Amino acid sequence: MNRLIAKRGLLQIFFALQLVIGIMFIFNYIVYKNSISGIYEKVSDNNRMVIKNVIQSFDTSFSSVNNLIFNIHALPSDRILTDAGGLDMEKVISLQDSLTSIVSNLDIVEDVIISFNDRDLAITTRGTSSLDTLFDRRYISQRYNSMFWRNFMRSEHGFTVFPAEDYADLNSGYGRNLMVAVDGNKVRMSNKNLMIFIDVSKLLKGIDLNSMIPGASLIVLDSNRNVILSTEKDLDLVDILNDVYFNPSQEASLTNGNYEYNFYKSDYNGFIYINKLPYKFQNIDSVTNANQWIMYGAIVLAVLLSLLLSVYLYRPVKNIVKLLGGNTLKGNDFVKIQSGIIKVQRENESLKKQMELVEEEIRRGVFLQTLDGQNHSREQEIQMQKQYTYLFQSRHFVMAAIYLKPDTESEFVLEELTATIRKDLAERYEHAIVYHTEHLKFLALIGFDQPSERIKLVQRFEQFLEAAKKDYLQSFDVWGCVSRSYESKISNCRAASEDIKDGLLYRHVNEDNCVVDTERIRYVPELYFPIQEIEKLSNCMLSGKVEEGLRIVNEIIQENVSVQIHHHQMIHIAKSMFFIVLQQAESSTVDRSELFRLESAFIDKVDQAFTYKEILDALVEVIPVVANMRNHDPRSKLNPAFITQYIELHYMENLYLDHMAEVLDTSSKYFSNYFKKTFGVNYVEYLNRVRLSHAREYLRNTDLSIAEIGEKTGYSNSSTFTTTFKKYCGVSPSEYRKTSGK
Template identity: 60%
Template structure:
């Protein structure tokens, strides 16, 4: 026992319980000293002061109403009709303006009305009629337009009608209003006045919060007619019969568990009744019982604190050890707190890890469903656990979203998890039934649930707006382009078909288009087939001749032509790869540059395949062209050079070129030149010369009106028969047939549908 008492943990428990006992004693003693009766008397006295202030506030409010009516009577125009008996609208408008200025200073006034003939009613907001006001705007089963017309016509004193609920017939708007009607016996003018008072705003201006909780206030006029009550369904008949009101004094009455205090206003004789609970009988016995409970609780609490200190010591030590604390002496509660904090941190970390693992599992399972392979029964059961998250409606659409840096400098510095989270936030903000998966690099897949296939068009418009909004907010710095599939039934087997459809939609999109959202269903229309063979051949000649700038212009021309023709993107990529292969053939292949050329080929082909638009294809080809041009090592001092030879033939093809002439120009023998040419260019000199000449001849046939003989002469053939024979040998048709066919098709390379 001595060891337990000496232990710090036990003492902590004991003194903690003693602190609780001490606090209980202090508060109980405070309650006892103040006593229930003393508190009640003090509170009721304060309540009387509050009620007097409230009565003064009510008197001030009714004084404002009387002043308002007095000022309205003081306005000019006892009549608003002219000599012919018609309404003078100038007078009406003047009254409206004056009335609006007066009412604007009184927040609790809902409306004020002036009438002369009981039909036309002038309000701060314009003119109306009794029927329009009290049968439509302020409707009440008891007080309708007929009631008010009859009452105003009758002789009456200043009357305040009780608070009633008035409803606007064209809407669900309800107002609790008090209606004050001016006296018809003591009237300063021919105007008939009504003022509508908003009860809620009136009570807010008076502030009833100072009353005792549970108390209520009743307002009655001098004839004991109820005007306003903060307590519903209050029966005051028996109470009023037992009270005699003296204008110079106050009265009170106790009934059941409540006390009723009566006050009479010196201003207008209104009666104010304050209902509040009063103290219980036998307060002395209650005080004695309270003392007994207080002292008994202190004694029992002291005994319990000793027993609980001993009883709780061992569990506290066990908890501290379970939380990883050592057996050394010390503050057990500090050890428990540090252990709990450590567990909370570990739980939070584990929770984040589990969320990440669950997201990756869902992503992996979804991507595997797109492979189309069959899986085991156990795997299929695991898939079904995710169906409810993926397919939330009867039908679905799949969308693919590709992100590309908007600026040439590159994408913003964000991790892939941050990009995914931002895209998911943007999509789910505009589309409730959407699931986002990261596919690869900056490519994402979306599962969009739709109730009916007819809602596809609206969903497309919404998704397009979501992507544009994401470019401006969450994913600023990226350009987003998406492709959406058709509507499929929500079955896992349809995911692969939808995925293949959006993949094809990206490939078959317009090469020159920069639309934010591609409709895969509309992208499979018949498209042009275009392949500019003559320009690709010319590109090869330019590279061979070392004309780097002209080759770059050819690349730009081809890309521009494809974008203007709206050729599909996959055709553009195929054509770009063909151009790249042609350019690679002209690279200077040496032992040192072979590997570099291989790396260039793989890099360019990969970038072309991943290109998102025509501009990226253009930039990739231009970069490949520059690097190939830099790899070519041409000795400009040597005439026996492929570039020089091809350039010379390109410039002099229209002349009478022959083998001996070329050997003479290159300062070598005819035999050596012939062998060198065939080895370098892959064809003999005559065949190469004919291809160059016929390439230019085809251009003349398509774009000029020259005769066949004139074209043959311009391209280096001495007579038309030789030109015709050679043209038919290489092109398969005669020059005239080629010209006719080119005219029908609009030129070589025209679309074939």
């Protein structure tokens, strides 16, 4: 039984090899039956693609020549003649320099000749000469001479490309194969006659003709079916062109003798391209017989080798089964090997993921330790140095922060979000690492070599955040910050981290960009925090005038936005206004724990705010709440709301104490005591503050005289107004107007 099992294992190896041989024989036979014709068809198809690419390359070259002609015509040449009829050589040299500059950008152009009908002058990129000298010494052709070119350019003609011809140069003794493109003169763009000499070798160098099928050639005809270029000499196309009817909208082909001719027409200039290729491979019978013998010999050798390999591989297979722990199990050896390999692969994948996770956590820990700026043990320093090559792979770096704030209660996996951000940044930068630090804050180290690259780096970071907001971060408010550039040292990570913190505090409140560049932050010392308006806000809370209080808050916030103060300054202003408003809450009627919750919620919203609008919304939300904490009795005139409203409406009148007592149906003494107790100041001082508040507005915003302003604000004469104004404001009205810029 054991011998049978052993023989069965040997036979499994042998028949497995025979199966491979059988499959190879089937495919070899299929290849043998279809190889020659199939290869020829594929080669022909590939050749068509090559020819289309060649046509596109020719079109590009002729398009470049056409653009060159337009650019040369645009050069000024109408003033090269002096008043005496001679040549202004300064302008001629200037035209020649401009021509050289334009032609230098086109490699295929050997030279350009500018001539004029009324002058025997030829301007080229190499200098100036006469047409006769140029064509009798530099461009000597057996077919064309200077008289031919002179007569042709004077005759009416369209854009013409002359066939490739060898032109000799007596000065250098060398010949060049050139094509000549002559600009048309039916519709003249200038008084210049242009001849473009195209270097055929450079033209063909930029076109991959070697990719054509062996034995194939290419012939180029212009729109009038004149041959201008051919890779095969002495080719007679008369009979071929007479036999084919070429439809401009389609390709055409013709078989003549042992060759197939494929015709293509350019959509750009109407040139016709003829691809001549062999109709079939030669010596096909000898190739077929050789393939048969190779196939039969390979089968015999494969059978012999499979027998030898079966014996040779049997013992190693048994050893592999033993190593994989399947030696004690019964069954097919190869099934045991497969099961063992799958098990090992799973264990390796699991171990690999665990090691990657551990390594990533180590790197994250090292990165976070570089930010604390503390001294570490020698062992810890060594561990940090090991990660240096991973953290810094460029000469310089910037630290970039990404702050996220969910718009809604959306669910997300932090690790997946971190991986997505890391992958996105890695695709945009040569070296970028990203780690999650706290809450929804991510820090990235982005490397670069030259300090001048920082500007583009910041721009790409802005593009990254804009694209991410439209994609996988669309459910978040996104804000970013970029530090200054630093040399790639671990000690500089602390400074870069401080830049990020400063960027968070000192960013301008009206920043339209989602990324704050710490290098572009400019310190703004001016704050708008008017004491008079703050007092008025406090009074609005006393009187329950919520709308007026909201107007004051919005005005103060918007004024600070207009001067572009820093974010932390806006937070201080908002908190100051909040605590001033909170003082007006009647603690006797409000639970202190409720005030504590209100204060905590407000401070949390303001500290977590991304924009000034969130700060303003927090104030707008809390002011009505505080106003409702006071007990206002609208049925009685003797209440703060009515008193402040009445004074605000009638401050310009003679509001004596007796008058107010009469309006409120009480005595002067009672009203005076009530006002002092309620508002914290006496009635006269409060009235003066209201009047002077309006007076300051008149001084800032109008051109009224001092006396007129005093009269409008309730003062009987300008002297009393001036004295009172100086007492409360410290300066005279005229001095205040000067300092306020009016």
